Amino acid sequence: MTIFSKIVAGEIPAYKVAETDDFLAFLDISPLAEGHVLVIPKQEVDYIFDLDDVIYNELQIFAKIVATGLKKAVLCKKVGVAVIGLEVPHAHIHLIPMNRVDDMNFSRPKLSFPPEQLQATANKIRMAIQSATQED
Secondary structure, three states, rough: OOOHHHHOOOOOOOOOEEEEOOOOEEOOOOOOOOOEEEEEEEOOOOOHHHHHHHHHHHHHHHHHHHHHHHHHOOOOEEEEEEOOOOOOOOEEEEEEEEEEEHHHOOOOOOOOHHHHHHHHHHHHHHHHHHHHHHHH
């Protein structure tokens, strides 16, 4: 069982920003930028391209919804998207607020934020996602 599956099962806490029956989005606790979100399928599959086509497409749509809220909640020019897949053997998408290209450099030192700030950021993103989905 991966660390992400343990988060899905509620065995490990996470700063959740969005959730459906099939997907979960939560803050990366070792982010490249404030608001760095991980989007995962709840189904444990190591490689993103091994996902069933329907789940893969729905994951992308879910990530788009999260990115829309993220951009409203965190000051940035764009939300960058990356799929690396080497750190945790569970398919996941990184959504990273970007103001410059270097914001997506995964070899940079990771940031650390206090729990109160992570919770406040998660709440802000969650509220922006809810607001954006209500507008549709």
